[in-house]
Amino acid sequence: MTPTKAKLALYKDYLRSGRGADRVTAALANALAARGYDVHVITRQSPAEPLSVALAPGVTCHRVPDGRRRPFAKFLNKLLLRSAFGERVLRALPGLDLMRRTSLRLQDCLNHLRPDLILSSGSNEGTELTYAGPLPAPLLQLFHVYPPTSFQGKKYRRAARFRAAIRRAAACQVLLPSFRDLLRPYTDAPVAAIGNAIDWPADEPLPDPATREKTIVYVAYFSKDKNHLALLEAFAKLRRADDWRLCLCGSGTPAWERRLRERAEALGVAGRVVFQGVVRAPRPLLLRAGICAYPSQVEGFGLALAEAMWCGLPCVGFAEAPGVNGLIVDGATGLLAAPGAEAFAAQLQRLVDDPALRANLGARAATFTRHAYAAPHIWEQWDDLVQSLLAKR
DSSP: OOOOSOEEEEEOSOOOSOSHHHHHHHHHHHHHHHTTOEEEEEEOOOTTSOOSSOOOTTEEEEEOOOOSOOHHHHHHHHHHTTSHHHHHHHHHSGGGOHHHHHHHHHHHHHHHHOOSEEEEOSHHHHHHHHTTSOOSSOEEEEOOSOGGGGTSOOGGGHHHHHHHHHTTOSEEEESSGGGGGGGTTTOOSOEEEOOOOBOSOTTOOOOOGGGSOSEEEEEOOSSTTTTHHHHHHHHHHOSSOTTOEEEEEOOOOHHHHHHHHHHHHHTTOGGGEEEEEOOSSOHHHHHHOSEEEEOOSOOSSOHHHHHHHHTTOOEEEETTOTTTTTTOOBTTTBEEEOSSHHHHHHHHHHHHHOHHHHHHHHHHHHHHHHHHSBHHHHHHHHHHHHHHHHHHO
């Protein structure tokens, strides 16, 4: 489909971490620009701070920084926003409402740009865009997370504010089909399911399974939700696996890494656990590894999991983990485990003991992801969604 020369504004509050949301935002902006749209990325990041991602030459970046610090106003906002009454007080004193000031700056930028469609990259962004009032163009709300987490109780009234914001959306996007109905309590707007794109060669041959290393790999930021501790417990329970190692790719706070290293030592597997650090280009590592463990408790999509499947890795995840169980089909494209390290270890053990099972599940996982999430296919879906909203306008 050939797009009209439409102007799109894509808002992401900050592009400084280089993690999944930053990469997905940049990829979407670049892909839409490549398809002929006039794309403008808006961020609150200071001009003095470099972006963590590369935007294509056809993408214009607009910086709308927060301005001078207001420590007293920030303290007062946090104090008042612990209750609905406090929020009403702030609305009565708009000069002290920092969210309103942010929203007004963003809306000034949008009124200057006059886009045909506005894309909000997350719940915080949607709230900030709409808080000061109506927008000058239809709003497409994106969900890069498991949708219910955007509406759960958060500090400072953010969830309540987002419930009001999503009512302004002309349409929403989620990452998996099973997430569509989860938005029905909050909006009647159309919901499109479009997964994350993997821009790797879809016809790249898989390595001979016999040449793969005896390595279990996990690519994830060190945090509680990523569940590294359960993976260490499961790895320590494996039998007849002394020649296997566990490779943890990622980083986190020094305290988290120290905690993981100490736990590996206590379990007696420290000598077989490798802390690889952040891997910017994971494909070669994934093509060499033998198994992917993905014990995360919840994902919006699990891009690192999909990339491992793309590379022909048999994967193990938890059956109750949203965003993981939407990619792994138990016994077809991977294995799903009941809760607990013991059950996870049992599924890993099946793969360690059975090379043929590893090869079969890995090949089927690659076929599935290379069909469903190849970049050209995903960008075509985005093109269709944007065109449908432009036609309605």
